[in-house]
Amino acid sequence: MKEYLAGFDIGATKLALVIADRDGNITHRLREKIDIASGHFENYKDSLAYLGIGDQMKCLLRRAMKEAGIDNVAALGIGSAGPLKDGDIWDSTNIRPIHRPESTLAQPLYIPLVQPLEEESGIPVRLANDCVAAVLGEVYYGVGKDAKDKSDLYLVYVTLSTGLGGGVWDGGHLLIGKQGNAAEVGHFFVKKDGLRCGCGNYGCAEAYCSGTGIEKNARTRLINGKLQLGEDYGAILIELIREGAVKDRRFQNREPSKSELLEFVTSPLVFAAAEAGDRLAQSVIGEACYYGGIAFADIANAYDPQIITVGGTLVLEHPEILEPMKIEMHKHLNVEAPEVLLTPLGYDAAVYGAIALAQQAASLQS
Numbered sequence: 370m371k372e373y374l375a376g377f378d379i380g381a382t383k384l385a386l387v388i389a390d391r392d393g394n395i396t397h398r399l400r401e402k403i404d405i406a407s408g409h410f411e412n413y414k415d416s417l418a419y420l421g422i423g424d425q426m427k428c429l430l431r432r433a434m435k436e437a438g439i440d441n442v443a444a445l446g447i448g449s450a451g452p453l454k455d456g457d458i459w460d461s462t463n464i465r466p467i468h469r470p471e472s473t474l475a476q477p478l479y480i481p482l483v484q485p486l487e488e489e490s491g492i493p494v495r496l497a498n499d500c501v502a503a504v505l506g507e508v509y510y511g512v513g514k515d516a517k518d519k520s521d522l523y524l525v526y527v528t529l530s531t532g533l534g535g536g537v538w539d540g541g542h543l544l545i546g547k548q549g550n551a552a553e554v555g556h557f558f559v560k561k562d563g564l565r566c567g568c569g570n571y572g573c574a575e576a577y578c579s580g581t582g583i584e585k586n587a588r589t590r591l592i593n594g595k596l597q598l599g600e601d602y603g604a605i606l607i608e609l610i611r612e613g614a615v616k617d618r619r620f621q622n623r624e625p626s627k628s629e630l631l632e633f634v635t636s637p638l639v640f641a642a643a644e645a646g647d648r649l650a651q652s653v654i655g656e657a658c659y660y661g662g663i664a665f666a667d668i669a670n671a672y673d674p675q676i677i678t679v680g681g682t683l684v685l686e687h688p689e690i691l692e693p694m695k696i697e698m699h700k701h702l703n704v705e706a707p708e709v710l711l712t713p714l715g716y717d718a719a720v721y722g723a724i725a726l727a728q729q730a731a732s733l734q735s
C-alpha cells in the first residue's frame with residue numbers, strides 16, 4: 370500500500386495543507402484563511418491557549434484525506450510562523466486571535482499545534498519554524514534534490530515576504546540554536562539609527578528589506594515631507610495610495626487626510642510607483658536592495674554556504690530585486706561568494722519542508 374505524508378504551512382494569515390506520497394509528489398492541497406475568530410480559548414500551562422487553529426487543522430486534515438480518498442497518513446509535518454516553544458506558537462505578534470477574554474490580555478498566549486494534531490491523528494507530528502522547514506524542503510526536494518550525500522550540502526534559505534527570515538543546512542544537519550531560533554537573519558543589524566523593526570530594535574535588515582519594512586520606510590518618508598527634493602517626490606505613490614483609499618466607504622463624501630492616506634501604503638503600491646518613475650518609491654526599493662544585500666553578505670560571512678536560495682512573496686513577485694542585492698553582497702564578503710538563486714520550489718518551499726519533516730518523523734528518510 371502506498372504511504373502518504375501530510376504537511377502544514379502556517380503563515381500570519383493563511384493555512385495551507387498538502388498530502389504527498391513518500392517521494393514528495395503532492396497529490397492534494399487545501400488552503401484557507403487562518404481562523405483567529407473561533408473564540409476557543411482554554412487555560413493552559415501557566416497561561417491561556419487559543420485552540421481555534423488546532424481545530425481548523427484537524428478539520429482540514431480530515432477533509433483532505435476524505436477528498437484524496439486515503440485512510441491514513443504515516444506522519445505529519447508543520448512549518449509555522451514563530452516564535453515556537455515546545456510544540457506551540459508562543460506569544461506571536463503576527464497571529465493575534467480575537468474575542469480574547471479581557472482579563473487575559475496581559476498574559477502570553479499559546480497556540481498549541483503538535484498536541485492537538487497528535488491526539489487527533491495518532492501519528493507522529495513534527496514542528497519547525499517556516500524557514501527551518503523551507504531549508505529542509507530545499508535539501509530534499511529543491512536545489513539539493515539531486516545531491517545523494519546531503520552532508521556535502523551547505524545551504525541557506527532566505528524568505529523575503531512580510532518579514533525576512535532564514536534557515537541553515539550545514540553539511541548534513543540543521544542549525545537550530547539553544548531554543549530553535551538560529552538564523553534570525555532578519556534581525557541582523559545593518560543601520561545605525563535606522564528604522565524601528567517589528568522586534569522592537571532599530572536598524573534591523575527586516576526594517577528595510579521586507580514587505581513591512583518597505584511599507585514602513587515609504588510611510589516614514591511621506592510623513593517627513595518632501596525632503597526638499599522637488600514637488601514630484603512621492604507624487605505618483607501618493608496618487609496610487611489615494612486611488613485605493615477613495616474606494617474605502619469612509620471617503621465616499623470627503624477626501625482622506627494625509628495621515629489617513631498613510632494607512633493605505635502597501636509594498637505592492639510602492640513597487641508600482643517605483644516602476645512608474647516615482648523617486649521616493651525608487652529610493653525605498655533601493656534601500657531594501659542595499660540593506661538586503663548587506664544582510665546577504667552577513668549571511669555568507671556567518672554561515673559560508675554554497676548556495677543562498679531565496680523565496681517568499683516579495684521576491685517571487687519581484688525577482689528583479691535579487692540582482693542589486695547580489696551586487697551589494699559581493700562588496701562585503703570575506704568568504705568565497707555563494708550562489709544566490711530564486712528557489713525552484715516557488716511558493717511551496719515551506720510545504721515541501723513540512724513534508725520533509727513528516728518524512729523524518731516517519732523515519733522514512735534514508
Ligand SMILES: [Zn+2]
Pocket residue numbers: 555556566567568569570573575
Ligand atoms: Zn528586528
